[in-house]
Amino acid sequence: MKKSMTITEIAKEAGVSKSTVSRVLNNKSDVLPGTKERVLRVIREHQFQPNAYARSMSQRRSRTIGVVVPHDIDYVFQNQYYMEIQRGILKAMTKRGYYALMLCCRDMKEAFDAVLQKRVDGLLLISPLYEHTPYINELLEHHVPLVLIGKSPASQQVYQVCIDNYMGALSAMQYLFGLGHRRIAFINGPHFLPSSEERRRAYLDGMARQGNAVLPGMVREGYNSIDSGYQIANQILNEFPDVSALFVASDYMAIGVLDTIHDRGMRIPQDISVVGFDNIQMSEQVTPSLTTVSQQIEEKGRISVNLLMDLIEGAPTPEGRVIDVEAKLIVRDSTGPVSSRQPDSPWKTHHIAL
Missing domain, CATH: 3.40.50.2300 (Response regulator)
Structure with missing residues (x-):
């Protein structure tokens, strides 16, 4: 038996995109017969098998979503930002009949392994870090439905719900x-x-x-x-x-x-x-x-869940991959006009780029 290949390698050898390979694997009708046969030939030659996650998802759904937070659990439950965004997530999940599996870990490989073991239907990643980029791309390659809550330099194919x-x-x-x-x-x-x-x-x-x-x-x-x-x-x-x-x-x-x-x-x-x-x-x-x-922390959680559910259930999703939630200035009591004791002119020196 030949070595196991990835979808990326199958696509490269067949001279098509990864999305085309995915459509062939899912028996979509919008692939030209000649293209489909070329992809299937490469798949047969290498005895390619879709990963265990994809096979399990084709058989059934767990109605469970993995919610990944890149911090330890004590920090997460002491931090109001994460508590509020989880409130939005859980409210939206409950309305659509899904459950949450919390994964508090900075190491995305650990989260990836947990996904395969627990067979969740998709992942929400809150506050992605720069170091997560290769794991995000790997999850996409394995066809794991994924939505990021926050900006990431990862693949442009991943949905990101964030503010400007x-x-x-x-x-x-x-x-x-x-x-x-x-x-x-x-x-x-x-x-x-x-x-x-x-x-x-x-x-x-x-x-x-x-x-x-x-x-x-x-x-x-x-x-x-x-x-x-x-x-x-x-x-x-x-x-x-x-x-x-x-x-x-x-x-x-x-x-x-x-x-x-x-x-x-x-x-x-x-x-x-x-x-x-x-x-x-x-x-x-x-x-x-x-x-x-x-x-709009709770709103970001709600939008992210509904987007992920649509991905899982095959419902229409936005064409643009970055979903912007408006940032709003909330004026309260900690700001006021510059004090008379303070000079209203800038420091007399040139601007320094940091």
Whole structure:
């Protein structure tokens, strides 16, 4: 028996696309007879067998969806973002008669193996990382119905439900500029999240368009926790005491920033303004309530589930693979006009690209 081949190798040898091989395997009628015979000849020559997952799916459905989160379970259940998005997921699944199998693991190979063992009908991957790209492409090659909640540089064939992080962050910057703020520092999320790069780019572009300087140390990276925000805000305010506003790439870090400012005896927003990102429930419960960019978290979960169900059930799906959910600026009490004690002009130095 010849060595096992992948669909990619079958397609290459037959001189067709992977999707054509898939249509032949699924006995679709929209393949030309000559093309179909060429693909089948290669399949016969190599004694190709569809993978176990595909065979099981052709036989029956488990009505179970794998929900993959790239963090350990303690972090997931302490994080309001993941709790809120799971609420949207579970509500939508219940309405359509599906169950959820939670997979809390950063290693996508572990998730992939679990999919084959548990025979779930499809996968939702929340907050994909750069390192997940080869596994995402492998899942697609194995015809696993897959939807990503968040941006990924993976194959353009995968559906991605996300917000426009760049425009959401830029709207926050423009709002601060409208209040007269020019000396704005930025606390970003982890560099391994694609969303962090988009938010960072919006901050830098916004500052550049206003002719504002970005000094070394004004852009720092945190880890989406209250403690991280607290520590980094202290570092920034020690080095740049005349900052008039802080834009923070997650609400958790922004809440830590609020704590830092309170502990330093400063007033919010009279002395300094703070803007977060996410609009988790806690953002409206803190004092002062947090101005933030809403990701419409629960709505993203609902849209993702319905899209995945349509893929599984063969229902029509959107032609475009990126489904954008609008990012909305939510103005609350943590922002206000630049203080009279703060200069309303930028630092007198040139812009530094970070």
